[in-house]
Each structure stands twice: as C-alpha cells, then as structure tokens.
Amino acid sequence: MSSHEGERHLPLSVPVVSGNERAYVADCLDSGWLSGAGAYVGRFEAAVCEVTGAAHAVATASGTAALHVGLILAGVGAGDAVIVPTVTFIASANAVRYVGADPVLIGCDDRLGLDPVLLGEYLAASADSSSGLVVDRASGRIVKAIMPVHVFGDPCDMEPILALADRYGLPIIEDATESLGSTFSSGRFAGRSTGTLGRLGAFSFNGNKIISTGSGGMLVTDDEGLAARARYLCAQAKDDPLRYVHGAVGFNYSLSNVSAAVGLGQIETLAARIDTKRANRARYAEGFDGVPGLHFMKAPDGTDPNCWFYSLLIEPAEFGSDREQVMAHLADAGIQTRPLWLPVHMQRPYAGCTVVGPERAVWYWERILNLPCTSDLSEADVDRVVRAVRSLAGS
Numbered sequence: 001m002s003s004h005e006g007e008r009h010l011p012l013s014v015p016v017v018s019g020n021e022r023a024y025v026a027d028c029l030d031s032g033w034l035s036g037a038g039a040y041v042g043r044f045e046a047a048v049c050e051v052t053g054a055a056h057a058v059a060t061a062s063g064t065a066a067l068h069v070g071l072i073l074a075g076v077g078a079g080d081a082v083i084v085p086t087v088t089f090i091a092s093a094n095a096v097r098y099v100g101a102d103p104v105l106i107g108c109d110d111r112l113g114l115d116p117v118l119l120g121e122y123l124a125a126s127a128d129s130s131s132g133l134v135v136d137r138a139s140g141r142i143v144k145a146i147m148p149v150h151v152f153g154d155p156c157d158m159e160p161i162l163a164l165a166d167r168y169g170l171p172i173i174e175d176a177t178e179s180l181g182s183t184f185s186s187g188r189f190a191g192r193s194t195g196t197l198g199r200l201g202a203f204s205f206n207g208n209k210i211i212s213t214g215s216g217g218m219l220v221t222d223d224e225g226l227a228a229r230a231r232y233l234c235a236q237a238k239d240d241p242l243r244y245v246h247g248a249v250g251f252n253y254s255l256s257n258v259s260a261a262v263g264l265g266q267i268e269t270l271a272a273r274i275d276t277k278r279a280n281r282a283r284y285a286e287g288f289d290g291v292p293g294l295h296f297m298k299a300p301d302g303t304d305p306n307c308w309f310y311s312l313l314i315e316p317a318e319f320g321s322d323r324e325q326v327m328a329h330l331a332d333a334g335i336q337t338r339p340l341w342l343p344v345h346m347q348r349p350y351a352g353c354t355v356v357g358p359e360r361a362v363w364y365w366e367r368i369l370n371l372p373c374t375s376d377l378s379e380a381d382v383d384r385v386v387r388a389v390r391s392l393a394g395s
C-alpha cells in the first residue's frame with residue numbers, strides 16, 4: 001500500500017475553472033467567431049488593462065510570443081545582446097534568440113529577481129564612453145534592452161533597475177508572465193502593477209499560471225503606436241485584408257476568441273485567487289516557522305505580489321535532508337513539487353553566453369523546492385504539505 005493511499009494526489013499547480021468561463025465559451029461558439037479579433041479578445045484585453053493599469057493590451061498566442069514581439073518592438077535585432085536574469089524559465093532567453101540576439105545572463109538577488117547591484121556593475125564596465133552605447137566586452141555585441149523577470153510573481157527591485165535603464169538609455173521589456181495582479185506597495189511605484197513600468201510587458205496564461213487560457217499571453221504598453229504595431233505583427237502584418245497584401249514578416253500570434261472567452265471568465269475571479277494565494281503563502285510560512293534548515297520565502301518588502309508560486313528553501317546540513325530527498329519524500333506522499341529551473345547559463349543552448357555573478361543563482365537552484373500552489377488550494381492541503389515536510393525534520 002502506498003503511503004498516500006486514501007489521500008488525493010496534490011498537484012503543483014493546475015487550472016481552476018470557477019467563474020463564467022463555460023457561459024462565455026458557449027456564447028463565443030454560438031457567435032461563430034472563434035479566431036482572433038473577436039469580441040471576447042477585445043473584452044479580455046480591456047480586462048487586463050483594468051487589472052494592470054496599462055493603457056493598451058494586445059492578446060497573443062502565448063507569453064513567449066508576447067516577449068518575442070516585445071523585443072522586436074524594442075528594436076532588438078540580429079547580432080545584439082539583451083540583459084536577462086539567469087534565474088528564469090528558458091522562454092525569456094529563447095525569445096531573445098528568436099530575434100537573432102544573445103542574452104547576457106545576470107545573477108539574482110535574494111528575491112530571485114535580476115540583481116540590480118550586478119546589473120549596475122555590468123553596465124558600468126560595459127558602457128562605451130565614445131559611442132554612448134553599452135557593449136558586451138566578451139562578445140562585442142551591443143546591449144539593446146533589459147528584460148527583468150518577476151519570478152514566481154514577486155516583483156523585481158524595479159527602482160534601481162529602472163534608474164540604470166534610464167542612465168544607460170536602455171528600454172525595459174518586463175517578463176511579467178508570472179505576475180498578473182502583482183503590485184508595488186511603497187516607494188516610487190506604489191500602486192503600480194508589474195508589466196507596466198517598462199516600455200513593454202508580457203503576461204502568460206499557460207496551464208499553470210494564476211489565470212489560464214490553456215495557452216495564451218498578453219503584451220501591454222502605454223504607447224499607442226507600439227500597441228498598434230504589435231497587433232499588426234501578431235496578425236500576419238496584413239496591410240490589405242481583402243487582397244492579402246503584407247507589409248512585413250508577421251506572425252500567427254493572435255489569441256483565439258475561444259481562448260479569450262476562457263480568459264475573461266478567469267480574470268473575473270483573479271482577486272479571489274490572489275486572496276487565497278496570499279493566505280496560503282502566510283499559512284505555509286507559519287507552518288515552517290522555526291524549523292531548523294527550512295526557510296519559506298516571503299513577499300519582498302514594498303510589494304503586494306500575486307503569490308503565484310511558493311518557494312521553500314532547504315538547508316540540508318541543518319534540516320537533515322536535502323531538496324532532492326524532500327522532493328522524493330513528498331512524491332511518495334502523493335504531493336507534487338518542483339525544483340527551481342536550471343539557471344539559463346547552465347542550459348546547453350546558452351553555454352557560450354556572457355554570464356555575470358551567477359553564484360547566488362546556483363546556490364538557490366540547489367536548495368529551492370516549489371510547493372503546491374493551485375489557486376483553490378485549501379488550508380487542509382497546505383497543512384498536509386507542511387506535515388509531510390516536517391516529518392523529515394532532523395532525520
């Protein structure tokens with residue numbers, strides 16, 4: 001008999017359908033308009049603008065597509081370089097490669113975001129006073145943009161990052177894919193949403209995000225011209241829709257009307273999801289409090305994150321088991337968890353890229369375990385995970 005017989009499998013993060021999704025999808029199907037540019041696409045875009053405060057939102061087929069188009073709109077092209085944190089999902093770096101550029105991979109701070117100190121040191125060492133450009137010394141590539149990532153929904157330390165971007169004249173494309181609903185609570189950006197501080201921001205609605213359209217994304221910006229260009233590029237760059245005249249190499253990156261109908265139903269329940277996720281984060285923190293060798297990562301100061309994913313840091317010498325052992329023990333108990341992504345500088349496609357200060361990222365990668373965080377996770381579920389982890393304490 002397995003140790004979790006009788007207890008249901010607890011997944012890491014799965015979609016929750018609890019609102020008007022079915023009604024909206026039925027209405028969409030009845031309308032006969034299933035592809036992009038339908039009424040639900042417009043309504044979903046308007047809802048994202050309302051939640052984030054962005055002036056414009058363009059729905060895309062995925063978060064990766066939104067990042068790809070965002071980089072094109074920021075003027076990044078073949079032979080350039082873009083600053084990307086090494087702690088991120090691979091899609092951030094992949095989008096940079098799609099435009100023929102290379103990522104410069106920078107280490108993280110203690111909130112797992114792009115480290116502003118390392119960023120500042122890198123930019124100071126790379127600024128070319130004669131041209132006014134930032135040149136990556138190792139590759140000779142010109143740095144054209146910065147892509148901070150709000151890892152697990154926790155906002156990056158954006159004040160110093162934006163100050164550096166301003167000082168060096170670099171546009172910011174925020175990878176806000178994981179952070180829909182995250183805001184800053186104090187400082188210069190109090191009340192502002194992630195994804196809206198840079199020139200462009202990208203959100204994702206894939207299967208494990210706080211809201212999901214199955215697969216989908218959104219590019220947001222306050223610049224009307226960039227939004228119009230994004231819409232044009234995402235829909236095959238059609239100059240004349242009757243005669244099929246195309247003015248650029250566009251993409252089939254639009255979100256379908258069916259997906260947008262799901263997204264609209266989902267986003268209407270975002271506030272309640274965030275409430276649950278914040279309460280569960282606090283409950284996990286309490287549950288692990290005082291256990292030697294366990295450190296449950298809390299929201300960064302000055303932020304109100306959406307608390308999408310939860311990270312437990314395990315110090316093996318003090319806890320008695322390492323991250324791999326805890327992960328195996330939880331799997332045995334029917335609880336799905338996940339280690340932090342392998343840092344991008346350690347991934348084969350990016351082995352040759354410039355990397356700056358990766359030590360802390362590697363340290364976190366060795367110790368972090370992501371715990372179940374589905375947006376309807378119950379208190380009993382949280383307690384079950386806490387009990388299962390604590391049962392290993394001192395072993």
Ligand SMILES: Cc1ncc(COP(=O)(O)O)c(C=O)c1O
Pocket residue numbers: 062063064065088089091092149175177178203204205206215216217
């Ligand atoms: C940090 C990060 N960047 C980019 C993406 C790409 O989004 P998508 O899966 O919607 O293409 C994701 C989500 O998977 C992500 O977590």
